[in-house]
Structures are given as structure tokens and as C-alpha cells.
Amino acid sequence: MTPKMAVDAMNPTEINRKRAERYIGAGLMDIYDKVMASERLSFEDGVRLYQTPDLSSVGYLANIVRERMHGDRTFYVRNQHINYTNICNKFCKFCSFYAKKGGHAPYEMDMAEVRRKLLAHIDVPITEVHMVGGIDPRLPYSYYLDLLHTVKEVRPDIHIKAFTMVELVEIQRQAKKPLEDVLRELMEAGLDSLPGGGIEILSERVHQELFDRKLDGEGWMDVARTAAKVGLTQYATMLYGHIETLEERAEHLVRIRALQDETRHFVTMTPLSFHPEGTELENIPHPTGYDDLRNIAVSRLMLDNFEHIKSFWIMNTPQITQLALWYGADDVDGTVQEYEITYKDGEQGNKSQSLTRKSMVKMIEEAGRTPIERDSHYREVPQITELESAQERTYIPIPVLA
Numbered sequence: 024m025t026p027k028m029a030v031d032a033m034n035p036t037e038i039n040r041k042r043a044e045r046y047i048g049a050g051l052m053d054i055y056d057k058v059m060a061s062e063r064l065s066f067e068d069g070v071r072l073y074q075t076p077d078l079s080s081v082g083y084l085a086n087i088v089r090e091r092m093h094g095d096r097t098f099y100v101r102n103q104h105i106n107y108t109n110i111c112n113k114f115c116k117f118c119s120f121y122a123k124k125g126g127h128a129p130y131e132m133d134m135a136e137v138r139r140k141l142l143a144h145i146d147v148p149i150t151e152v153h154m155v156g157g158i159d160p161r162l163p164y165s166y167y168l169d170l171l172h173t174v175k176e177v178r179p180d181i182h183i184k185a186f187t188m189v190e191l192v193e194i195q196r197q198a199k200k201p202l203e204d205v206l207r208e209l210m211e212a213g214l215d216s217l218p219g220g221g222i223e224i225l226s227e228r229v230h231q232e233l234f235d236r237k238l239d240g241e242g243w244m245d246v247a248r249t250a251a252k253v254g255l256t257q258y259a260t261m262l263y264g265h266i267e268t269l270e271e272r273a274e275h276l277v278r279i280r281a282l283q284d285e286t287r288h289f290v291t292m293t294p295l296s297f298h299p300e301g302t303e304l305e306n307i308p309h310p311t312g313y314d315d316l317r318n319i320a321v322s323r324l325m326l327d328n329f330e331h332i333k334s335f336w337i338m339n340t341p342q343i344t345q346l347a348l349w350y351g352a353d354d355v356d357g358t359v360q361e362y363e364i365t366y367k368d369g370e371q372g373n374k375s376q377s378l379t380r381k382s383m384v385k386m387i388e389e390a391g392r393t394p395i396e397r398d399s400h401y402r403e404v405p406q407i408t409e410l411e412s413a414q415e416r417t418y419i420p421i422p423v424l425a
């Protein structure tokens with residue numbers, strides 16, 4: 024049989040497989056077969072996807088899943104971040120946000136300040152307020168209820184995504200009530216969903232070394248289960264690029280996936296690129312673009328029960344985010360944001376970033392994808408473009424909180 028006759032004898036699936044093999048190489052074809060059959064990948068598969076030097080093959084595989092689920096559609100949201108305090112008693116070694124000697128000055132917003140921040144952007148058609156802060160044991164339970172009430176007073180229709188699992192444990196401690204009751208009261212006050220965060224990576228070793236004052240992985244999952252029980256949706260994260268191993272990354276994804284099988288309350292996974300500047304881990308180099316893309320791609324491949332994978336452009340740059348849209352990401356987070364990281368040496372000073380809706384759309388279109396403005400539930404938002412100039416004026420700082 025000639026080579027042409029051999030190809031003619033193949034069915035389309037075999038031809039596609041042959042083509043894929045040329046691109047992926049024989050080493051990952053078993054994973055290709057699983058991806059094409061929508062079969063779940065194992066922990067060992069995850070480790071191999073992290074270990075292979077062939078990043079473009081991992082991206083190729085992730086893009087198959089991304090396009091199967093969303094085609095070219097790429098989601099973004101207009102949101103506002105409020106970080107009500109940077110006072111914190113957890114002293115996480117990876118955190119540059121909390122007030123410490125030589126770092127940011129301590130602050131705690133009162134309700135007038137929260138209202139002022141909201142009103143400063145009242146002409147921007149945002150759909151979500153994202154609110155997190157440090158753990159200040161002096162704040163009473165009523166403070167957190169007031170925060171929610173204040174946001175809803177100023178913006179009655181806004182979706183409030185607020186409080187990491189660690190904050191919820193502190194709020195419960197202040198409330199002196201069962202967590203389930205506290206969550207219901209927070210929901211009555213306006214809480215709509217939880218941003219996730221608070222565990223960084225589900226590894227007891229990393230927990231002990233970097234953030235042993237916070238709740239551990241089991242505790243974090245118990246809070247997530249209670250949140251699911253009362254009907255709160257949640258967003259998952261993974262902070263990578265510090266001291267975690269590749270196996271611990273794969274383990275994190277497998278454990279989050281198992282929890283999602285159980286609760287079905289997660290909406291999105293956001294891999295977060297670690298920023299060492301201003302932390303106790305300043306000697307660790309910043310994750311590379313190669314690492315950023317790989318974490319997006321492996322998350323897409325491992326989390327078969329997650330609808331969305333987000334490339335958080337503020338943490339990994341708009342340039343990497345453009346590439347990430349071909350490595351598994353279908354969401355780029357928000358438009359109306361500014362992010363500051365204070366470097367200890369002061370040389371680079373505060374780093375601020377913001378993208379207007381227009382530049383966000385351009386970024387997505389330039390990457391060859393279709394921008395879709397969404398709300399917190401991934402419903403498409405009707406376009407309002409006349410407020411572009413107002414959006415240009417916005418100023419919303421976001422800390423490294425996980």
C-alpha cells in the first residue's frame with residue numbers, strides 16, 4: 024500500500040490523530056486520546072503536563088478543551104475592588120499587602136470611605152464589587168454587615184463578591200454563631216458570592232511553611248462546603264511560583280476538582296502568578312511567562328468540571344493574557360482596575376495598571392478571540408460605550424490577596 028492509499032484508508036478521526044501526533048509528539052498522545060474522549064485526566068497526567076518541556080503541546084491540548092467549551096468567546100467584566108483594611112494578624116510570608124514596617128501604611132475604611140469610593144465610579148456601568156481585606160481582630164461582626172449594606176445602598180443591583188475563607192472564619196469568630204447562620208445573615212445583608220482565596224495551594228507542607236496562622240486545607244474545604252450548602256457560588260484560585268512543587272500543583276487541582284464534584288458550587292479557576300516583591304520571599308524569582316501559560320493550560324485540562332479558566336491580566340500582564348487565550352483561558356477578569364505593588368527597594372515604586380473597556384476589547388480581538396462582556400454569572404451584558412471617558416478616570420487598588 025502506498026502512503027497515499029494508507030491515508031485514504033483512514034477515517035477522519037485517525038487522520039486528525041495523525042495530524043495531532045505530528046504536533047504533539049508521541050509522548051503525550053495518550054493524554055490527547057483522553058482529551059478527545061473527554062476522559063478525566065489523572066494526578067499522574069497532571070504531573071506529566073507540568074514536567075514536559077514541550078509547553079506548546081500542553082497549550083494545544085488545552086486549546087482543544089477551551090474551544091470545545093467556548094469557541095472563540097472570551098469573557099470580561101466591569102468591576103470595582105474595595106479592600107477595606109490592610110491590617111492583618113496572619114503575617115503570610117507570600118503577602119505584600121498587609122501593613123508592616125517598611126511597607127504600606129495601615130488603614131481601615133469606615134463606611135463613609137467605602138461610600139466615597141463607590142460614588143467616585145458611580146457613572147461607570149460596573150456589575151460587580153469585589154471586596155476583601157486583612158484579618159483585623161478589632162473589627163466587630165457589625166462592621167462586615169455594614170460593609171455589605173453600604174455597597175447595596177449605593178449600588179442596589181450590584182453583585183457583591185466578598186470575603187475569602189479566612190475572612191469568613193474571622194467573621195464567624197466575631198459573630199459567635201454557627202458559620203451557616205453567619206453566611207445566611209451575610210447573604211441577607213447583600214453577599215452574593217465568595218471570591219475563593221485563603222488557601223493558596225492545598226498542601227500541608229506549604230501551609231506550615233508560608234501561612235500557618237491561617238486555616239489549613241481541610242478547614243478551607245469545610246468552609247467551602249458550608250458555603251455551597253447555603254447556596255453561595257465560589258471562585259477558586261491557585262497561587263503558584265513560590266515554594267510549591269509541581270506535584271503539589273497537580274495535587275491542588277485534583278483536590279479542588281474532587282470538591283467541585285461534591286459541591287458543584289465553583290464557577291471559575293484563576294491561577295495566580297506569585298509576586299515576590301515586598302514579601303518575605305523576595306529572593307524567589309518571579310514566575311516566567313512560560314510558567315504562567317503552563318498553569319493556565321494545565322488547569323484547563325485537569326479541571327473538567329470547571330466552566331471557566333481565568334487569566335488574571337493584572338497578575339500575569341496583558342501580553343501573557345493574550346497568549347493565554349490560546350492556552351486554555353476563556354476569561355480575562357475586569358476592566359476597571361488598578362493594581363499596586365510596592366517594592367521594598369523603592370526603585371520601581373508603585374506599579375499601577377488599568378485597562379479601559381476599549382483596551383480590554385482590543386486586547387482580546389487582537390488575540391483573535393471574541394470579547395463578551397459578562398456579569399458575575401457569565402450572562403452577557405448589553406453594551407454601553409458612551410461612558411468610556413468616565414471609566415478612564417477610575418482608580419481602584421487591588422492587593423495581593425489569596
Ligand code: SF4
Nearest residue numbers: 111113114115118157
Ligand atoms: S494573604 Fe491575607 S491573611 Fe495573609 S497576610 Fe495577606 S491579607 Fe493577611
